[in-house]
Amino acid sequence: MPVNKYDPNKRTGIGSVRSPWVADFRVLGGARKRKAFRLRKDAEAWLVEQQANISSGSYVDPRRAQQTQVGALYESWMERLESMGARGKKPIAPSTADNYRKNWTKHIAPRWEHTPLANVHHRDVAKWIATMEVGSANQSGANTRRRVALMFGRLMNHAVYLELLPRNPAKDATGNADYVPSVKVEKQHVYMTMPELQAFARRCVGWEDMIMLAGTTGLRWGEISALKRSDIVATTQQVRRNSKARREAKGEFKEVNTYSIDVVRAWSSDGSRLIESTTKNGERRTVPVPSKVADMVLSARHDDGLLFHARNDNVLHHSNFTARVIKKAGADMSTPPTFHDLRHTAVSLILAQTHNVKLAQRIAGHKDATMTLNTYAELFAGDLHSASDALNNSIE
Secondary structure: OOEEEOOOOOOOOOOOOOOOEEEEEEOOOOOEEEEEEOOHHHHHHHHHHHHHHHHHOOOOOHHHHHHOEHHHHHHHHHHHHHHOOOOOOOOOOHHHHHHHHHHHHHHHHHHHOOOEHHHOOHHHHHHHHHOOEEOOOEEOOHHHHHHHHHHHHHHHHHHHHOOOOOOOOOOOOOOOOOOOOOOOOOOOOOOOOHHHHHHHHHHOOOOHHHHHHHHHHOOOHHHHOOOEHHHEEEEEEEEEOOOHHHHHHHOOEEEEEEEEEEEOOEEEEOOOOEEEEOOOOOOOEEEEEOHHHHHHHHHHOOOOOEOOOOHHHOOOOHHHHHHHHHHHHOOOOOOOOOHHHHHHHHHHHHHHHHOOHHHHHHHHOOOOHHHHHHHOHHHHOOHHHHHHHHHHHHOO
C-alpha cells in the first residue's frame, strides 16, 4: 500500500500539482482505491486508517455513500422496520410507522431527502435540529425536535448496518449526540385510591365496568378496547376457610371463582384506520381480575364480539372516549385523570397490596421489572425513611 508522488508525465487519472501525494491500495477482492492529498503525512495517515479498517473488516467503500441518497436509505429502513423490525425480531407497530412517516415528510425529507450519505455530517445535523422550524416561522418544540433527532440517528444507524457508512454521522467522534434536546418533564401520574377509583367510575355513566376493569388490571387503551367476552376466563379454586368455626361446620375448603384475562391483541392506528395487532411488546400475558369487577363486567356485557364498543358495534376511539367520558367525569376534580392514569392507578394498587414489583411488572406487561421501577419510582419515595425506621426499631 504505497504513497506515490504525482508525475505529470504519467496519465494516472488522479493527483495534481496542488495535491501531489497519492495513497494507493487494494481492498479485499482486488479493487484498487486511490486518493490524492496535499501533504505526504496526510496520505500516509489515511492509508494506515484504511489498512486498519480492512484488517478489522470495517472498511466501507466511500463511493457507495456518495451514490446513495438519504431518501433511498429511508425507504430501505422503513421496509425493514415494517417487515421484521430494526433488530429482526418483530415488525414495528402501525402507529410507530405512521409517526415515522409524519416526521419524515414534515421535517426530515425537506432537508435531507436528496442529500448523498457522504455529505451528512454531525455539525450539519446539530445545526438543523437546533434551528428546525414548522411552517414558515414557528420553531419546533423540544419534544418534536427530540423525536426527529432520535429518528434521524436511527436512520443513520441503518446506513452503518448496510455498510454504506463506517460510522453514524449523526454522532460525534465520541459516539455522542449532545444536540438532542433533553426530555420534557412529563405530566405527573395520577394515582387514585380504591374509593377514589370507584367514585370516578360512577361518574363515567354507562362505562363504570370498563373504568373499574382498567383501574384494577392496568390494561392499555388498545388492549382493553380490543377485548372480547371470551378473553375473560373463569376458573374454580379450592380455598381454605379463614374461620375455624366455619371450617368445622362447612369443611376446611370452599370453592371460589377466580377470573383472569388473556391479553393477546390490541388496536393500533396507522394514521388513517385502526388495525388489530399484537400487544405493545408482542407478547401475550395473563392478568388477574378481581371477582367483583369481573362479575360487574360480565353481567353488563353479553355480546360475543368486542366487550366494549361504540354504537353499531364499532371500535371505540380513544380521542372520542376521552372527550365524551373521561374529561366530563373529571371536570370538577382538582387533578383530573387521563385514561392512562387508570393504568398507573392499577399498578399502584397492586404494589400497595402485594409489595411485589415482579408481579406488578408481569401484570402491566412491562419488558422487565427495571422498567416498572423506573416508571413508578415515585411510589417508593416513602420507603426511604421507613426502611431506616424499621432497622432502627430492630436495634436493642
